[in-house]
Amino acid sequence: MQLFKDQILKVSNSLTGEKEVFKTVKEGYVGMYVCGPTVYSNVHLGNCRTFMSFDMIFRYLKHLGYKVRYVRNITDAGHLENDADEGEDKIAKKAKLEQLEPMEVVQRYTVDFHETLKAFNLQPPSIEPTATGHIIEQIEIIKEILAKGFAYEVNGSVYFDIIKFSESNTYGKLSGRKLEDMIANTRDLAAQDEKRNPQDFALWKKAEPQHIMRWPSPWGDGFPGWHLECTAMSTKYLGETFDIHGGGMDLKFPHHECEIAQAEASSGHSPVNYWLHANMLTLNGKKMSKSTDNNIYPDEIFSGDNRILSKPFAPSVVRFFMMQAHYTSILDLGNDALLASEKGYYRLMDALKTLEKIEPSESSSFDVANWQKACYDAMNDDFNTPVLIAHLFDAVKRINLIKEGQETISKADKKVLQDSVNTFVFDILGLVDQDNNDNNATTINGVINLLIDLRNNARANKDFATSDKIRDELLTLGVQLKDGKEGTTFSLN
RNA sequence: GACAAGGUGGCUGAAUGGUUAAGGCAAUGGUCUGCAAAACUAUUUUUUAUGAGUUCGAAUCUCAUCCUUGUCUCCA
Structure with missing residues (x-):
């Protein structure tokens, strides 16, 4: 069944600020990317709301008959703890704290994440790629951006050049920010910074000798910048322009803004047709x-x-x-x-x-x-x-x-x-x-129905002391009896 | 400070220019019941943070003020 041919779906596009008719890149197919969690702690209830919202969207699109490829990543590297100085990432920091291997931390919280989402009955995405599994793809994108002149290398790290990018593109169109305002509002504290401009962001960071999570690259050992993984993985699995990109409101800036910049810089065109943002809890x-x-x-x-x-x-x-x-x-x-x-x-x-x-x-x-x-x-x-x-x-x-x-x-x-x-x-x-989710449901139903029979006998005999005892005690156990014209039913609360 | 999303009844939360502001919960009366619960039914905000403006008409558009949340540094 291809319901989408009869149903006109409208979605709020954060990029335009308007509700637009949803039209896919390729008829009958939807590519959807949602920014997943950074697995360095237990999943937050707010995250659950976002993922639940996109789970509902995923389910509805499939119901409409679309073939949906839903990609949701796991960020298991690349989050800078402090962008300005040592550049230690979140996973590595937690690992040292708990005396664990970084991948042990990743494993523990990935399992927690999956268990929690399963409890909320979320369907698994079509692909759940990890950042560490796509280092090569990320390096390739950096090379591309460098070749196009939108990035520069400093001392083993590579930064995205916002000023250069702004000469031909618009940085800030998703979040409604103007580059001049951003520059005007930035207090220049980081004088020791390698970046040419405070708005520039890291594509690759050099790893200090004590840094555990590291990979070889043309610029030396290091690790990828946070914004890059989403660009690498969405491009790899959904193409250079795909239908839906989702995430929480809080990711609008800078994360999603940077994704747009990276994609435009490397591929030359806008990566996403519909940006959907879930609000906060x-x-x-x-x-x-x-x-x-x-x-x-x-x-x-x-x-x-x-x-x-x-x-x-x-x-x-x-x-x-x-x-x-x-x-x-x-x-x-x-x-x-x-x-x-x-x-x-x-x-x-x-x-x-x-x-x-x-x-x-x-x-x-x-x-x-x-x-x-x-x-x-x-x-x-x-x-x-x-x-x-x-x-x-x-x-x-x-x-x-x-x-x-x-x-x-x-x-x-x-x-x-x-x-x-x-x-x-x-x-x-x-x-x-x-x-009905309870394995013992059949047994419980049988027992309660037996009690209902006994109670109705008592009521027929006007033995209300007995019938009320059954009713009231069942209620304290969480079983509510309901007398209707067709007989007595119950519900478990 | 800048940018973004908001402020709707006792609570929660829809509706973004058009007759009675959806739904859930709560409360009160009624029907049903041995009594209750459940179910059904009626009632409950005379009004959409505040003030001004545009319009035949505004919760909805404009301006100002106050407040909340988010972002600007990692965050769904």
């Missing part, structure tokens, strides 16, 4: 920060072992919470917001179960095709998941009304409704039914 209205203790890790949310939330929350609840906001908006995480999302999430999941059991009628009392279209319209409007979720709750209401006998649905419409709800909830939003 705050915690209780303030930025997340380890130093002020206003910080929480995914594990701590799942386990409840934290000082910020009143109870543990399932990964799908957190994912649902994030999907209730648009990816370009700042989202604030807090206890009340998560509690509200949890309620809504379980209401949605319950309705999906109700839908399975519903008896179809001759005709439908509402327009299912129209409802389905509204869902697509929401997603086509720059992946507007909050509006999609509003429509899903409209479906929830209909489902419950059908169950009450106040609405009807035909057999054909029931199938359409069921298919689309499942598609949007599980395939596109990437939610998981936490209850």
Whole structure:
């Protein structure tokens, strides 16, 4: 199915600041690159939001029938700790700190990263390349940039020449900065700097003798600059011009700006057609920060072992919470917001179960095709998941009304409704039914149904002491019984 | 200081020029129930940080002020 031929998708392009109709370089194919994590510590919840947003975008593009190649890198080298002097990178610093091999640090946090994303039900990207695996490609790009005259070598390091680049190109078009302003705003503190201009950035840094992570190059032993890996890997796997480049807002400048400069300098044209930026996540209205203790890790949310939330929350609840906001908006995480999302999430999941059991009628009392279209319209409007979720709750209401006998649905419409709800909830939003995810689910269901039988017998005999005991004690165990016209059902919270 | 994204009800969060400002949560009443819960249903912001302006019409456009977040040094 090639839905993309009928659906008109619009995306917010940070490069133009406008919502544009999405048109791929090659019909039917999408190349998407998202800046991945630097694996020197446990993955941050804010990072998770960004990757979750692009996971949803990845899923929707695939649903539309595109063949998507989604590349998300692992930065395992190249992050300078302090650009001005010794040029020690983040991975190497952590390694010394913990008395580990750099690659041991990389391995540990890569595993943590993958486990966390898996808990949030993110699909793996098509390719997950590492910076250290692409040193040769990075060196080749540096040679190209040097040959075109947009870089210079100083004492074993190579820097990108912003002034030279600006003579023929525009540096700062993504972030809305002007080079003159940047120069005017820079206090010239680094007099000992090798760079000709403070705006210049490193393509290659010379490794001091004690530096552990090092590779040979035409300019001596050293390591690549941070911005370069993304250019090298995106070009290698997606080509010199590809469709979507994503990342967090905070990467807009300088990282993405530098990527544009590097690509334009080496290949001669703009690398990306649509720049998509996910917005930040705050915690209780303030930025997340380890130093002020206003910080929480995914594990701590799942386990409840934290000082910020009143109870543990399932990964799908957190994912649902994030999907209730648009990816370009700042989202604030807090206890009340998560509690509200949890309620809504379980209401949605319950309705999906109700839908399975519903008896179809001759005709439908509402327009299912129209409802389905509204869902697509929401997603086509720059992946507007909050509006999609509003429509899903409209479906929830209909489902419950059908169950009450106040609405009807035909057999054909029931199938359409069921298919689309499942598609949007599980395939596109990437939610998981936490209850059915349990291996012991069958056993638990059997036991609870037995208790429901016993309770209903007691109720029939007007033995309310017994029936209430069953109901109340189940509730404290997290099992909520629901008496309806068709009998008693339950949900696990 | 410069640049960027924002400021919407009790909380969360959509809607960027057009009749009643979506949805979730919360609260209150009703239906249902042995009672509750769930579900359904009605009600709850008379108004979109503040002030001025443009317009027949503004949350939406313009200007000013205040505030939040991000970036300018590594950061999703």
